[in-house]
Amino acid sequence: MGSQGLQGRRAPAPRKGRRPRRNQVVDFQPVPPRRLWIVYGLLAAGLSGLALRLAWVQVIQGNELLNRARAIQTQTITPLGRRRTIVDRQGRLVALDEERFTVWAHPRYFSFPGDDIGRLRSPLDVARKLSPVLAKPMGDLLKAMEGRKSGVKLTSELDPETAQRVRELGISGVDLEAYPQRVYPQAGLFANVVGFLNLERIPQAGLEQSRDRDLRRQEASRSLRRGADGTPLPDGLKPGVLYGDDLKLQLTLDARLQQVTQMALAKQVKKWKAQRGAVLVMDVSNGELLALASTPTYNPNQFWKYKPGLFREWSVQDLYEPGSTFKPINLAIALQENAIDPSGKVNDSGKLTIGGWPIFNHDRKGNGVIDFPTVLQVSSNVGMVEAMRRVQPARFWHWLHTLGIDNTPDTDLPGAVAGQLKSLETFKTQPIEPATAAFGQGFNLTPLKLIQLHAMLANGGRLVSPHITRGLRSGDDLASAPPASGVQLIRPAIAQTVLNWMETVVEKGSGRGVQIPGHRIGGKTGTAQKARNGVYVSGAKITSFIAHLPINNPRYVVLVVIDEPKGENAYGSTVAVPVAKQIIEALLVLEKIPPSRSVPTTARQSS
Template sequence: MVRTRGWSGSEPSAPERRQEPNARKRPNRRVIALQSVPAGRLLAVYLLLAAGLIGLSVRLAWLQVKEGDRLQSRARAIQTQQVKPIGRRRPIVDRQGRLVALDEERFTLWAHPRFFNFPGDDPQLVRTPTDVAQRLSSVLVMPETALVQSMGPRRSGVKLATELDPETARRVRELGISGLDLEAYPQRIYPQGQLFANVVGFLNLERVAQAGLEQSRDKELRRHEGMRTMRRGADGTPLPDGIQAGALYSDDLRLQLTLDARLQQVAQQALVKQMKQWKAKRGAAMVMDVRNGELLALASAPSYDPNRFWSFAPSLFREWSVQDLYEPGSTFKPINLAIALQEKAIQADGKVSDGGQLTIGGWPIFNHDRKGNGLIDFPTVLQVSSNVGMVLAMRQVKPAQFWEWLRTIGIDTMPDTDLPGAVAGQLKSREIFTSQPIEPATAAFGQGFSLTPLKLLQLHAMIANGGRLVSPHITRGLRSGEGLAAAAPPAQGLPVLDPAVTKQVLAWMESVVKHGSDPGVKMEGHRIGGKTGTAQKALNGVYIAGARICSFVATLPIDDPRYVVLVVVDEPQGANAYGSTVAVPVARQIIEALLVLEKVAPSQPTGKPPAATGAARASGDNGSRPQAAATVRG
């Protein structure tokens, strides 16, 4: 029989008593009775949460409304990169496209010694300036000691070198040295040196235009470069959506000159040689296309090197043939004869009686040799350069009309030109000119008034082109590509004289070269007209004893005029210094080169095989073009 514990309350058995302690170790489960939460506590929690949400909302609104622009700009500054333009300028080229001025990239080398580290070094290692100097000296061609001394104890921002060319900069980069920084900048270079300095000018070390076309055409020469903005990703990769249309476009426009570097070189070399021989103060040589006013050459001496402008006197930075006045003398006589013909005051077959001297208003007037020439026609007046003959011819023109003509052709008006610094000439007032007989008398042979060599060139171009006053200029404007080879159209010009009148004067000028006392530019097969001039030099209205200005003007070819050549030499020394001895040899060399370079065919058969001149060889010609022989006065 199995005994069981009942509920009678009897004592437990022994096994049950042994298990009782283990049963007491069980955790007792406590039951908490539910109680209602006080309303004040719920309200406090709700208000706390609401306050937090309101605070976040206010902060968000503050960031979006008040701080939005500032934060957006900070974000854009991190996400975008702005590339500032370095101020490049457009090149300048001659009429054949040869470079006259251009920007070349140069570099400044900065050192930051606290970051010196070589490729392969531990990133925490900092190299000494001596270590860097050892590797850098051979690239910069500088002594190590000089580099170390330049860096000294400074930790950053040390300028080691400047004006480094791109090749040297590339070799510095290849060293891979941390702590070296190359700063790029443009530098204006003038590869032709002194050849075009008188008209092109230069930029100073701060790249500010100081003279010539660089200054007068500064706005056109500046490239229209704006600040470039480019978006970048987190790793620095450029993103295309941040690049504005046309931001990476750069035009290839160039300022093209009408000047020809080859002819300019011939003119300058001939001018410098003659000035040295005659110990002259200065000189100018100019060549103009009479059809449109383009200058093919404008050489001036002494000159300067715009690449090293600081080594020269500032007085050389101006082109005196455009800015300084002088009395033209006998080279103005053809202009006056054209005025007299236009007024019908003289006839083409008329004559004057040259006695060698005469008195006007109590003032004596002489020929240059103080000799008379008898009864002579107007071609002879020019051939012997008779002052008396010119006074007698221009006496037939009323002084008031003479003065009006000098005003009409612009003696006292600034010429319409793109040459920087051009000035107007000086002419006596109408009252003085008409009331004092000596004034129209001296004006008859080119004295008593003043003008610039540029103005005289323009007036002789007017005689050559049939009476039109064209504007002298040295630029064709901004061009690119095939536009550089395009020729300028003929200019209309202002009609002033009758073409028949100018044709007659050209025939008289041709007789000067053919039959005059100095046929220095006579060339077989070519019809050339010319006129020399030797005028006294005045300063503040007073003539300087012994000071002369010698000049010569030539027009060619007479049958179809295209070019005018003018040479002016200021204060040559020597008793035999005249236009024929000083200026004509320069003009002759220029004309020889001009005939070759512009392929001007002879007007008449020469009967001689073509020969290349020194000017042609100097310009790179191979001698295949025809060249007329020249007769030189001994």
């Protein structure tokens, strides 16, 4: 409609109370081309800048920003270096890692939940809250934080329950650092074989040191990605990273028998004011040790309170002359060489002179013409020399070498050492050497080696490897006993003959104190002179007793060695035999060994 149309119409009358509206007309002016080019240039420049910035961020800074983003989104969990648990043959805990915490304070960041942003709490406020939880005087906490802004160690060795109470306080600037701590629940019961870790968790002795690689858990750093709301994302995990290492090292030792052994041994060592003592109990079929106790011992949970000399197991690492407990081994050698007849006899005159050296019986008395069971019963030195004279010195030395006297035993016990044996040339040219070796002196071995040789007699002539571990097991599973093993060295019939002779020692000889009604037990006592640096020490002796049971079906050997007991009546029969009897009584119950024969009525009544 044109302007004439508008002019021909009458404008509406204004409403009462309202001002009339004025029509405004804006004339459009053409935009100058220069202005358009300026706007276009600005837009082009902006887009070009964004493109360049985008290229810079994606190409030049891409890797840096990606790493920064991953650092924020990814949580890396560093392994604490935990170690595997050690258990006994029944699964009882011997050593394990427990989680402990160190509390760190950073006063420059102190604040409480609900505080205004930027409010800084004083060390006094924090100490007042922490003191009852940590069970530490508030003054000690304040003194530790005085004048310091960060990195204040308030306490350590905090248990998980107390750490959770600290965490629930929600104090900003108080951190908990987790770490594993090695704990030995049995205290000193297995210290001689298990060893311990020092405060830096470095193995210092025993299995902790010798089996260090086996006891380290397989742990890897875990990197877990999280979403914007903190939700864990399934990507970024390597195969096997969530694998839980639940393996444990199982021992052959029995904590129950070890406890009985330790108590009986410690009591006798104290009674006789001896320097030390050791007891070994072995399964003769496979070489497993059910008990390996020594005294004095130490508590590995507080190792710093003890002398380092206690950290080694002397029954595995120290040499001694076995004395009369070696006589059954020598008789087996003589029988194997067909040098003596099982029913033969020897003349015990009470004294001999060999190569200008006098040899006496322990009581300086002769026993006349006696058979070999009697030689063991009275522990005749002269009778043994007469018997072993029938074995050529070279053959005698060959057997001692074959039995491994001068070789390190094949064992998993840490620190095991070889014995000492004179050279073959010395044996052949100096008659006194085979003569003294006949009654167990003139050479050295460890108690571990002696019980290994006696296990050979008990199992029918097989030399087994002594050991205290059954290997690594998973979960709650326990390893069963390994099958019979060993290298056959002595004919079974010969081994049984010697066992029968040893039974007479318990029935009629110096081992009578170990008799238990209904059970057939063989044994041999020993009271040997003690040598230092090749010279026998006046009055110093080592008393011992070796027991086999049951004789009709040998399963176990028990060896008791007590070093330097004091007193006029200190012999193997008085010092070592009582310890062996207590251990055998416990062993019969724990291993459910039935009687070998019926018990007489009088014996039942007396018991």
